[in-house]
Amino acid sequence: MNRRDLLPAIMAGVATGGAGIAMPSNAPASARRVRSLSQFLALDPIENFRQAMRLQRSLEDADDILHWYHFIMVAVPLNATPKPVVRWEGIEFSRHQKIGDNRYRMHGHNLSFPRDLKSGAFVAEVRNPVTGKVVAVPPMALTQDPGLVRSPYGVITLDKPSLPPRPDYKVLRRENDFVKVDGIRVPPDTWPVTFLEMGTEAAPAALFDDPSQNWLPTEVSGAYVFPWPAWMQMGDAPGHMFAAWSGCKLRSVDELPEEFRRRAARDFPELLRVDRRAFERAVPDLHPG
């Protein structure tokens, strides 16, 4: 069962084996079987890592993981009212390879196109609501990711491979017909200080409970805090940006919305393809953790 079939059924409380979490409120109460489950999953660190990996990516030894999302950027000037700036539609296309017991190496890239806040149409410029200036907003193609290694001990970013893993936060919980992982991404010390990323990924519990499913369909939401991008032309003004996204994990680029896929194929065709050559690069002095 894929997302197209399963998630609406769960939303309506009629998923196979599921209880009614979301029956229309005007349905007779007596017709509903009420179950109100909210439970933190007490897993050992290795199982916590494996299940988070399964939700966020997959447990295959080698796989390509595609996330698609919309997100809206908000400017947060210090001691002033935050203001929405621009909508984006984008993908993160990443790949991983198992390099040891519960240890995976990952590489990926991102591609996002700006859209008008109101109409949703693709745009090339927006008004900076803080300065009032109209600024050019280029597409975001993030292709310089150095890669990382992830294990139950945490994350090693491969631009500093000899450093010990940084612990990260992943808490799993079951909420009725969904299993969710709340994650907080800890940036390396080399990143700008104003950075934080957090998110929640949710999969149908019926699939989560089937151990034969190495890849789970998920709905993803999250937010991140980051410094002013150059295109905002904020100079030395104190403050930062904030963006919140909502999207899902897809099986392949064939599932991308047509308009996005057409533009990506025209402007950045290489970013719709899987390129596993990064795994051929040796990583000298990789920390054993």
Next chain:
Amino acid sequence: MIDSMRRLLLTHAPAAAAWSAFAGPIATHSAEAGAGAGAGAGAGAGAGAGVSAADDGFITFANKNEKFKALFRLERDLRDEGITLSTYQFITYALVHGRRPQPIVRWEGMEFSYFRRISELTWRIHAHNLSYPRDLQTGEFTSRVRNPFTDSMLDIEPMKLLDDPGVLHGPEGYLPLDAKTVNWLDTYHVLRTEGPLIKSEHIRPTPDGWPTMFIESSCSTVSRKDFFDPSVTALPYQTSGFYVFPFPAWMKMGDQPGHMIGAWSGRRAVNGPRDLPRTFRERVARENPELLEPRWRELDRPLSAVLQQAVAS
């Protein structure tokens, strides 16, 4: 109006919670373009009137009334009188200017709103909120957290928002019941289709001149099937979102520049209080059982002359 906003800001209720009395996530409703089946069947649910929805894309409305009905149906209920209960967990983070942001504490909470139609397309809404702090790592209820910026342990209380003055909600926006002038507040709202799902994105900034550093952004998801079923007057939703707010007093941050962020994930408790998570519901029933009931008497207070005029016009 500012005072009531400040109360919300300073008590830092999460979006789906505190704000929903003022500006819940708008949603949509109507017959699916080209499907015909729901068109004209919109009895009480606004179905059929001028909505178009591509397979994946943005949803447009014929007019603001239809858009409002869609919002109210997702966020509340199009019946003349109703309740909406939402349950959520959220994590709050501290962002100190020039320092790396840090997570502080997890919360589990609910917002309970109760509302009544007072004119053709305007409802009066009152609400209360309650959230309990939970340990970041274990998820257990807690009353102490560490502030990593001051390296001190802090006492932390449950959050109870019981002084909501109420709000009017209609096609023009939101009008708090303590408003001294008629100045409906509009917000940013977009609905879009994602295959089998409909997503409602709602950003609620504060107007210039209000207490600074507050914004709220939410994304609520409903099934397309429910969305285009005109018999459903209140849409079951899953919701996530984020909000920015000033340092609360219990953080004891003094004059340090910065702010907080809260990130939540939750859903409508479709079956009312019995649909709340068990441990949460049991704690509320033990400590504040009255908060598991709608406070209908709030709606007995007379509207000011200003608001009566706003409703009549």
